[in-house]
Amino acid sequence: MAILSQLLQVLVSGDFWQLALRDGALLALPALGGVLSERSGVTNIAMEGMMLTGAFFSVVAALSFHNPWMAVIVAMLAGGAMALIHAFISIRFRADQIISGFAINIAAVGLTTFLNAKLSNFRGLQQVDPSGRLPTINVPLLDNIPFLGQVFFQQNIIVYVSLALLAIANLVLFRTRLGLRLRAVGEHPEAADTAGINVYRLRYGAVIMSGLLSGLAGAFLAIGIANIFNDNMTSGRGYIALAAMIFGKWTPWGAFVACMIFGVGDALAASTGVINVPQYFLQMVPYVLALVVLAGLVGRSTPPAADGIPYTPGGE
Amino acid sequence: MTASTAPARPESEAAATSPWVERLRRVGRALALPAGSVVLAFLIGAVLIALAGGDPLASYEALACGGFGISCFGGETPALQISNTIEFITPLLMAGLAVGVAFRAGLFNIGVQGQLILGAIFATIVGLRLASLPGVILIPLLMLAGVVGGALWAGIVGVLxxxxxxxxxxxxxxxxxxxxxxxxxxxxxxxxQAPNSSQISLPVGQNAQLPTLIPQEGLFFGQPGGAYHASIGIFIALAAAGVYAFLMRRTALGYEIRAVGQSQRAARYAGISVRRTIIVTMLISGAFAGLTGGLMIAGGSLHYLYADLKFDTTGFDAIAVSLLGQNVAIGVVLSAILFGALHAGGLVMQSDVQISSHIVEILQAVILFSLAANFLRSLKLRLPSLGREPAKPDGMEAAQAALQAEVGSTAAAEGDGRA
Structure with missing residues (x-):
C-alpha cells in the first residue's frame, strides 16, 4: 500500500511528466527515423550508432563553434553520413541489412571512442559551456498554467521540434503522394517500379532521413541534456527506439506512444528517492514492459512486406 | 581471390577424380571472402591511423607483438603476450559458438552478453555457496550452473x-x-556485494578456479608465473567447438537447425517442428553463452563477479567472430584467434604508440561490412558493367536492361575465370 501511495505521489508531479515527455520526445526522433527507413523497405537497427555519432560530433562542434545550431547541423550530417553507408551497403550491395546495421553500431562505438581519445589525449572531451547548449524554451503565458505548463511548455527546444516532426511525418506518410510512393516501395517494390517510381532513390532518401533524425537526437542528448560526451553515452536508446517502432506498428504516432511508455519508465527510474523499490528494479521496468507488450502482440505487428529484402530490378 | 583457382580450371576434368584437389579448391573458396575482408579492414585501419597522425607500420608491429608475441621491439615478453591473447580467445570462441548456432537456424542472437552475465551470476553463486566441495565436483557444477543460467535467459527469447x-x-x-x-x-x-568493497562479489575459492596453463610459482621466460593468467579454459572452449562441429554435421538436430535456417517453410514440409527447433536452438545458444560466463568466473584472471561486466563487449564481439568464421566450428576457432589477438594487441598498441585500442572495433566493423556486402563477389560481378547503373530502373524496360547487364556480366566474369 505504501508503494501505491508513493507511486501516486510521483504520478501527479509535474517534474515527473516533464521528464517523461523529454525522454519520450528524445526517443521519438530515432524511432521516427526507423519508421521511415523500414516503410521504404530497408531494415534499420543502426539508429543507436547514428545517434552516438551525432552525439559525439555535436559536442566537438559545440566546443569549437560555441553555437548549438552549428552543432545540430554537424550532428545531423554525421548521422546522415553513417546512414548513407548503411544505405549504400544495403541497397547497392544488397547486403544483409541486420548485419550492416549492426556493423554501423560497432563502427560508431569504435569511431567515437577512437576520435574522443585522439582529440582529448585520452582525457575525454570537456563539458560544453552554456553558449553551446540547446536552450530550454518557456512558451510565454502558457508556461504559467499549473501542471500542464510545466509539462508541455517548459521544454527543450528539440522537444517541440520532435513533436512537430512527428506530425509532419505522419501527414507526409499518409496524406501525400510522396508518402504513398514510399509505402508502395516498402510493400511491393516491383509494382512500384513498374508504375515508374524510383525505388532506389526513395530508399536512399528514407534511410538518410533516419540518419538525420538520429543525429539530431544525438545532439539533443549530448548538448541539450548531458552537456558532455561520454563514450557510449547513448547506452541503448537507439535499440529502445527500434522496439518502440515495432510496438508502434511502423507508424509515427504509434511509435511516439511507445516512446512515451519508455519515457515514463525513465522518469520512474529517476524517482527512486520517492518510490521504495530498489532502483535497479525500477530501471528494468521499461525493458520488461517491452517484452510483455511484444509477447502480447501475437500476429498483430506486421512489418512492411518488403522490409529487409534488397530490391533487384526484374526480380531474380 | 578466386583468381588463384582459375589457372587450375583446364585440369578440372582430370582433377574431378582427385578429392584432394577438389577439397583444396573448396577451402580456397571458403577462405577467399573472410581473408579478403580482413585485408581490406587492415588497409582501411592503416589509413585511419595515418589520418590520426600515427605510423601505421609501427602501430601494426605493436599490434602483432601484443597479439602473437612477434615483432616485439618494446621489451615485451612474447610468451606473456601469447598468454594474454589466449585469455581473450577463450570467451570469444565460446561466445562465437553461441552466436553461430543461432545463426545456423536463421536467428540473430544479440543477447549473448546478457546470457553470459546470467551464466556468470549463476556460476558465482554456485562457486560461493558450495565452496567446500572438491574441485573435481565443484568446477563441473559451476559450469553447469553457468549453462543453466544462459539457457534460461535465451530460452525466454526462443519461447517468445x-x-x-x-x-x-x-x-x-x-x-x-x-x-x-x-x-x-x-x-x-x-x-x-562483498563486504568492504564496491561493485564486486567475493571471489570464488581455490577449488572453483581452473588451473592455469603455467604454474603460478617460479620464473617462466623471465616473468613470474603469476603474471600468466591463461587457464585451461581454452581447452574447454576448443572442446565446445568440437561438440559444435559434431552437433551440426553428424546429428539429426544439427540437420534440423540448418534446415530451419535455410527455409522455415521447406523445413515444415519436411516434417520438422520449426517451433521446437527454434526453442532448442536458443537453449543451445544460451548454454554456450552461459558457459562463457562460467569460464570467465572459473578461468579468467578475476574470479569474482563485477558490475562492470555490463560494459564488457564479448557478447557483441562474438557476432563478428561468428560471421567471419562463416558459422562453422573451425572458422569460429580461427576468427576467435584473430580477434583475441587484435584485442590483446590493441592494448599494447595503445601503450606503445598511443593509438587508441578502439581502432580494433573499427576493423571489426569494416570486416562485418565487407562480409555482409560481399564486396569481392560484387566487384567481380559489376566491373564489366561499370557505367551502366543498375540502380536506375525506369519501368520494366530498364529493369530488363539491368537484368541483361547482370546476366551478361556474370557470363563475362565466368569467361574471365576460364581465360
Missing part, C-alpha cells in the same frame, strides 16, 4: 519467438538491459 513471433533481435536486446540491471542490483550495495 516460437509462440508469438516476437523478433529475437528486439527481445534479446531488452533482456540484455534486464540482465545489466540485475547485475547492478546484485552488486551495487546489493545482496552479492
Amino acid at each position: 519467438k516460437a509462440f508469438t513471433g516476437a523478433h529475437e533481435v528486439v527481445t534479446t536486446i531488452m533482456l540484455n538491459y534486464v540482465a545489466y540491471n540485475l547485475l547492478n542490483y546484485l552488486l551495487i550495495n546489493g545482496p552479492m
